[in-house]
């Protein structure tokens with residue numbers, strides 16, 4: 095079986111040095127989709143002028159922001175610095191969003207450190223001109239924990255609005271069939287059963303999402319090298335609930351390009367950015383590959399296979415084709 099992943103880009107400076115020359119955007123540059131739908135900018139989301147140039151009065155109806163969480167994956171800042179930094183990109187988001195728009199923010203809570211930055215972020219949002227709407231939890235399949243604590247399996251998603259955007263409630267239904275019977279209620283003098291009363295045969299997602307598979311290397315949508323990729327299914331749910339066809343969707347932290355790909359699949363337009371030219375390149379290549387082949391990611395391959403055809407992480411051994419892979423005999427007892 096082909097198995098040619100990239101190592102995690104945040105912890106592999108050598109690999110980053112090899113990939114950078116293959117990235118078409120330098121800091122400050124913008125990629126324009128030849129099909130005229132999307133834009134990708136290589137910029138810092140706290141640079142108001144650069145963001146205004148990227149967005150260019152396009153009135154986004156929805157922003158889906160997934161900033162670094164101040165946890166292990168990124169260079170850690172003090173919580174004060176992190177919150178100051180967050181305040182800046184939130185204000186910029188507000189300035190460029192349409193009059194009636196929705197904002198979703200993914201954020202983590204460090205249970206070993208006062209649940210930062212989520213708790214602090216929620217408080218800062220109280221001073222911002224967004225109205226709080228929902229606090230959603232998505233359940234991961236893999237967790238982290240010890241034998242002495244509850245296993246941590248949650249990802250938090252905050253939903254805010256500016257003005258009064260629409261909410262498409264149909265998008266709230268999952269694929270999970272309704273099976274709860276025997277819950278009767280009188281409606282207009284008629285006793286009805288739970289299933290008769292519902293608008294759908296499936297259950298609503300509500301604000302706890304348990305039906306979304308976390309991305310891992312065996313999934314088609316996997317983008318190896320990316321360490322913080324969100325599943326397309328959750329992005330699609332947000333896009334369906336809080337935007338219409340042809341709307342513009344904003345994402346300041348593109349990473350693997352999940353928001354842009356969901357926008358393409360659902361006939362929306364996406365304006366996205368990342369401070370890292372490698373993430374910008376991956377985002378663009380993911381869209382290009384989808385348009386060419388319908389594939390959603392690279393599973394056991396990676397976006398730079400043409401330039402770096404074979405790489406075995408542990409040994410650093412380079413291969414040109416699979417037949418030259420060193421043979422590894424699995425043994426039962428090590």
Ligand SMILES: C[S@@+](CC[C@H](N)C(=O)[O-])C[C@H]1O[C@@H](n2cnc3c(N)ncnc32)[C@H](O)[C@@H]1O
Pocket residue numbers: 137138139140160161162163320322323324325346347348349350351352353367368369370373
């Ligand atoms: C948690 S990841 C986003 C994951 C993304 N939603 C996905 O599904 O692939 C955060 C991204 O923010 C980028 N980033 C960090 N600081 C930034 C900044 N100041 N401006 C723009 N992007 C930044 C990082 O390079 C990283 O790719």
